[in-house]
Amino acid sequence: MSKTIIIDPGHGGFDPGAVYENRKEKDDNLRLALAVGQELQNAGYQIIYTRTDDRYDSPYDKAQIANSAGGDLFLSFHRNFAETPDLYQGVQALVYDKNPLALRVAKNVNENLEEIGFKNLGIESRKELVVLRRTSMPAVLLEVGFINSKEDNRLFDENFDAIARAIADGVMAALPLRTTHAPTASTEQVPPIPQTTSDASQTTSGKTNQMSADAQHAPVEAASAPVEKARSIAPEASPSDPVADMRRQLADASCEPLPMPEEKPMPRMWYYVQVGLFRYPENAVYLMEQLKGQGYSAVWKRIGGLIAIWVGPVDNLDEAVVLQRKLQNDGYETLIVTDDYIGK
Structure with missing residues (x-):
């Protein structure tokens, strides 16, 4: 065989x-x-x-x-x-x-x-x-x-x-x-x-490694001999699930997938911590849901043909460093990034 x-x-x-x-x-x-x-x-x-x-x-x-x-x-x-x-x-x-x-x-x-x-x-x-x-x-x-x-x-x-x-x-x-x-x-x-x-x-x-990844690298506990199958990476897509929503937004060239928080005054620049960069929406959604389950505010942004997962935003670099260290302590690879924004 x-x-x-x-x-x-x-x-x-x-x-x-x-x-x-x-x-x-x-x-x-x-x-x-x-x-x-x-x-x-x-x-x-x-x-x-x-x-x-x-x-x-x-x-x-x-x-x-x-x-x-x-x-x-x-x-x-x-x-x-x-x-x-x-x-x-x-x-x-x-x-x-x-x-x-x-x-x-x-x-x-x-x-x-x-x-x-x-x-x-x-x-x-x-x-x-x-x-x-x-x-x-x-x-x-x-x-x-x-x-x-x-x-x-x-x-x-x-x-x-x-x-x-x-x-x-x-x-x-x-x-x-x-x-x-x-x-x-x-x-x-x-x-x-x-x-x-x-x-x-x-x-x-x-x-x-330099870039966020391998977000590389919830364990799956094994029995004494056979290995338990890993959980499905993402739920099956349906018209209302987040994977389908992300696919629709990626296909819409006019869509801005990174919402800015309305409750905060708009600075010229926000700081985020990037914890993942993906080719497939299923994996991006999985990581976002994992982050949100841990209490983080996670958003996604299209970068060329890839999907970046960002945690934040925060107002300044010092706050970004604090957030980065917290994410690192939770096991994520991180990269501090910014998103330029011109206020109205």
Whole structure:
């Protein structure tokens, strides 16, 4: 029976991910993801990519792409980043919980890359990462070395083909295309994964992405073995639901989707905190409803072909900084923005 794997090259477009000298994480991620995807496709797996070029989709968008396509495994490619160059080295795998398939993939890939020369930093549970918690299939995020480690970059460049094969081999060993007998409960001992708590942003061993996202990165608690399916990202559209309303407003060129509060005097400029940027209205509405449920005033604004979610407004930069810190403490990635307004 064919197996479907969703491959996600992390970051893209205006979001370069971690940057070191002239090297951008988004480029390494895409190159390696395409190579691994080709290895798996050659072996008979069906591969679906969240991107195949240099474009941006939010982590919520990526989760929706995966959930809409269905699949047996979600595999996200990243590179790690340390506060100081050459401070750390090694590969790491991030998972949402103790799903057996995700743990097998993570363990296999780490051990295969260790044989190539990378230090094995193990497996870590990261419940705040959107691409792990919002995907409805087992998911693994691979940190393939530190982008600001000369040794890891040397290994990455000099052994690129071997790395792609090692990752593909780890996936195929954990998720074979065919089995000769009915599966039985595994007795393999997988090392426990540490639980971590995230503060503001989606980070990976110190890495903080620049743009609001992965809003990356409500956990879905799992039973002992099977993983509970993630909640639907957005309700089904109906003539009166917010997704349909947003679609209608996006289609109306004369519509101004960002209402200004009438109860406050109109300054020349309002400050907001951006917590999300989306391609699909369903994901934008989901985040707005989540924010409103937490007591925030959330609005949306069309920015080119994307939908930005802003919290606010506030009158000045100091208030915006206070609001930003509160949102960061609630686990959102943030960016302070302004909306110029000429009073009547």
